[in-house]
Every structure is written in structure tokens, then in C-alpha cells.
Amino acid sequence: MLTQHLPAPSVTLYARLRERWNAGIPCPSDIAFVFGVSLLWLLFYNARFWQLTLAAMWHPSVGSVVFLTTLFALTLSLQAILLLIWPTRLLMRVAASLLFVIAAFGSYFCSEYGVIMNKEMMRNVLQTDTAEVGALLNPELWLHVTLFGLLPAMLVWRVRLPRTPYKGQLRQRALAILGALAISLLSVFASSANYASFFREHKPVRFTLSPSAEVISMAGLLAVTKDKTNAPLIDPGGRVERMAAAAPKPLVMFLVIGETARAANFQLGGYSRETNPELSHIAGVTYFWNTTSCGTSTAISVPCLFSHLPRSDFKVDQAGRYTNLLDSLVKAGFDLEWRDNNSGCKGVCARVASFDYCKGSDCFDDVMLADLPARLEKITRDTVIVFHQKGSHGPAYFERYPAEFEKFQPACRSNQLQHCTTQEITNAYDNTLVYTDHMLARQIAMLQSAAPRLDGLLIYVSDHGESLGENGIYLHGMPYAFAPALQKQVPMLMWMSESYARRARLNAGCIQTEAALPVSHDFFYHTVLGAAEVRDQVYDRHLDLVSGCRKGGGGE
């Protein structure tokens, strides 16, 4: 057989791989499989977790070494439990496959964007839309998920476990769970002072542990969501009164809910670059210099803005149980509509007309303005129009504005921010603000040109700020207590037509003075009611930024 033809090398390689694949991966027991998988997660999916842990807890001391060793044992055991709880091998493999994919996504976003996988992040994941997801996808992410998610998810099914009677498997897993719990308890006892500090002072770190952070946060979120099904709607606003006599012209209020605009980059708030080239030349614009947001994500801030509750009492899980600002305005006789170019109104517009202006892919915010002049022509009664912008939503800032608004160059043209310089990221982000500036100026111009027939008022406020890489943190959504101020300080401004100011008897100088004081999203509900000259049962004059500025009566 010396003259036998050798097969082509590629065939050999393919045949070998196939043979290898068919042979599977031998594994001595279920327990070895489970701890092996858990070890892989700790070593290859948790760079951010270990990086943050070392930054928070490492000192060159024996105590520190003991802590880190026990933390390794603790996290290894706890994540193993995620696989041990299943009653059959089939379910255990299904769980392992899914968790590999989840861990692959989680580790990518934790490492690349510094995000953490808490309940709020899971809420964002559930409430997102295809455009938002599309903006995050990139070839590197796909490669990462294929190598670290899909490949191991398939290999899980090639692991050859020994034949063990079913009862024996169950007994093994039960013992392993007890063992894992014992190791966890011993670990915590061995270094309890360090754990106390780790859990109390460095809370966000544990939300980067993949895949358990994603699983636990999602379970927590689903538990509270299930809780509130079919609870009756509570109407805190109750009876509503109009405070003003009938005016000759209808009032039109534009409420513009911005997206991801941070106060630090607003020229009106003192930023050195020209990000408000148009608004800074418009008379009647009042900028509120020190405004704090209610949350660091759209899913919290938007319902909070329209809720009567202050941030301290607001619970996003409960928000859907209450009527909100829009309901009180409708009761007061206002015509109301919600225009959306974002990922929906988060339940706020449940009982009013709402229009999704972007069908399909990404749209610029001006999509909400095309039919606006015609709409204004037809207005014959008091009207509130809410505009929910796409604003400065990242990471693809460069996709938020048309080419002619690329004022600052070079702009980062990738959704992988870590591949751009800080300057390029800032340029792209600032361009989004220039575009928002233009949008607001156009909206004001439309109200101005309708001034002979309508009294116009515009209030703009952003839902939360943004991190642009400061201390390695990007985007937004950090837990409020730990979030940098950049994610919480937002721009807010008000513009009123001369005829509105006369009608409402407002003292413009007084409002300018109020605008220097620290305010927050808490003021929005009451200020909008105040500006509309409406009172409901929860209206609070102290949180109304216009009531104190009425000439004669009303004011203080």
C-alpha cells in the first residue's frame, strides 16, 4: 500500500475536524462539566469584573490576597449553581448554551462601554427598538459573540458525559449545590470585613459579573413587572381647574423631550464651543443653568418627568399605575398629541394620541416637523404637542445629524467609541447638539410665524446626560447614586412668545432669576401645569417655575 494516493491536505483537515467533532469532548461527570463551564466564564468573560475588583480592593497585603482568592471560589461556586439547579442533563445543556450567548453579549458591553448589567439596563434591553439595537451592532461584536457565544454554545452539546443512572445524576447535583453553598459561605466568612466593604461601597462591580448579573437583574425586573398586572389606575390629579379666563387666541405648547443631551456641552450653559449657534441669538429663550435629571436612562426619566411624584418618591415599576401630566392636561380641555422619533413613550402616552414618526430605520429628528406648519394652521383650541427626540443617542452619534451639521471635525464615524479619539467622540457628540439646537430654533420659528393666531410656548428638557469616556465610562444608565454628574446634569430651556408672556402676565426678568437656581425634573410636571394655567389636586406651586413670576395676583 506504499503507493496509495494521499488525500488533499484540506480534505485531511476537514476529515480530522469532523472526526474530532464526532468524538466529542470527554468529561468525567456532570459536576466537572458545570464547574468547568463556570471556570471558563470567570476566566474569559469577566475582564471588566476583575479589573474593577482589583481597582477597588487590591492592596499589597495578605488580607487582600485572601479576599481575592475567596472571591474567585465564591463566584466560581455561585455561577456553577446557575447550571446545577436543572433537573435533567438536557435542561442543563440548554441553560449552558443560552448563558454562553448571554455572557458573550454581557462581557462585550461591560468591557467596551463600561456599562453594568443591573435591572435598569435590562429594562432598557426589553424596551429598546430595532433602530437602537442596530446602532450598537458592529462586526467586532458579531465576531465576539460568534467566538465566545455561539461556538461554546454548540460545543456544550459535544461534551460526552458518562452513563449515570438518573437518580445518581440528581444526587450528584444536589450534593454539588450543597458543596457550592458551603464554599460560598466559607469564602465570605474567611474575609468578611472585605466583603462588607466590597458589597456596600462598590455595588456596581457585582453587576458586571457575567452571566449571573444579567440573569439575576432580568429575573428581578420580570418579578416586579408581573406584580402590577391589572391593578386599577390611580388618578392623583383628580379634579382639574382652568385658572385663566378664555383668551382670544389658542395656546400651543411644545414640550420637547430631549435625548442624551448633557448640560456640560450646551453653549447656553457656558460650554466654550458653539453648540447653540441659533438658540443663543433668539430672544425670549430662558436657559435653566442647573438642572438635574430624575434618572440616567430614558426608561426612568421619561415616565418620571410626566409623573406628579418627585424623584425621591418615584418608582418606575409603579409609574404605569398612575395617571400623569398628559391626563391632567386632557382633563383641562387641551388637545394632546405625542410625536415620537425615539423608542416609544414608555407608557406615558397610553391615553393620548401618539404617532411614531420613524417607520423602519433611523430618522433625523426633523421627521417630526415636516407636517407641523400644516398642523399649526388647523389649530383652533388649546393644544400640547410632545416631541420625543432621538437627540444625541449614542454610540453612533454621527448618525444623529445630516452631513451639513458636521460642524466639528473630524467626527467619530464608528459605533465602537473605543476606536475613536476623545476629540473625535466629542466632535460627533457636539454635532448632535448643534442639530438639536437647529431643531429647537425651527420649532420656535414656527410658533413665531403662527403668533398672529396662536400664543406659543416651548419647553425643552433632556432626559439624562451622557458619559463620553471620562474615567473609561461611556453612554449612560449608571445606577443613580454612582453615576457621574455628566449623566445627571441636563439642559432645560423655555421660550415664550411675547403674546404668551402678556396673556400669562409673566415677568421675564423674574424667570431669568429663577433660571439661575438649582432645579430638577421634579419641576417639570408643575411648571407645565403652571404655564398652561391649570391646577390639579397634586399641583405644587413651589415646584412651578412660572407661577412665582406672575405680575399681580398669582405671584409671591
Ligand SMILES: [Zn+2]
Ligand atoms: Zn434617554
